[in-house]
Amino acid sequence: MRCFMPGVAFVPALLVTWSSAAFIIPYVVAVLGGHVDPLVPYISDTGTKPPESGIFGFMxxxxxxxxxxxxxxxYLIIExxxxxxxxxxxxxxxLSLSIGLMGCVGMGIVATFQELSVPSVHDIGALVAFGSVIVFASQISMTKIHWIPSEKDYVYHFVSAICEWIVAFGFILFFFTFIRDFQMNHVSPKHPVHGYFKNLDYTSIK
Incomplete structure (x- = not known):
């Protein structure tokens, strides 16, 4: 893999690939199992019921x-x-590192505390990870998976779900842009015994 991803580019590349699969695989399993509607469910809805809940949480x-x-x-590269x-x-x-870490913690909360089992904690994690979805989601008066277009709040649910998918893949595309910069950098341990990553050796890839 390092032949195609010099430097530390394999880290964001793996993140992009794995995260894309983490969103898509549970969705496919949930739709095939009849657990969610195919038309733009919440990402969390695709990880609510087994077996997709286990796949979603793990991934x-x-x-x-x-x-x-x-x-x-x-953070190390910029320093x-x-x-x-x-x-x-x-x-x-x-500050940028802190915000990024908060988003990662939010994702972990979303994956661990499922939507229907612990909705309040799940919503907090979703707010931390996907803050901008909240505008439309706050207008929804009920928590459910299957929606009918004629139901109250369906429009808010539909628009909110679209925003959630856009934000999720927007994050993925954002991390995709890291690959080129990471190709030109190597992270090597200064103190291998203690495992501290402090020395950065810059090598241009032509």
Missing amino acids: INISSLLGVATMYIR KQNESSHFISSSFNI
Whole structure:
């Protein structure tokens, strides 16, 4: 894999691939099992009932860990760049890392606390991970999986679900843009015994 993904590019590449599968596979299983409607269900709806709930929880939690690794490596790269040129403020870099880690924690909460079993905790995780979906979702007065177009709040549900899918794949595309930058950087342990990743060796890939 390193032949095609030099540097540390394999980390965001794996995140993009795995996360895409984490959204798509549970959806397909849930639709085939008749557990959700095929037309734009909430992402969380596709991981509510077994067997897709187990697949969804496992894969999203792995995505969260990959997201943490990606955000941390990005933080290290920017810190290293700041040593030679003032690329970005160090405090802003820390803020960016913190926001990224919060999003990853939110994803973990969404995957662990399912929508129908612990809705309040699930909603908090969804708010942390997908803050901009909340505008339409807050207008929905009920929590359910199967919707009929004539029902009250159906429009809010439909628009909110579309926004959730757009935000989710927007994140994936955002991480996809990291691949090129990560190709030009290597992360090597300064103290292998303790496992600290502090030295960055920059190598241009031609």
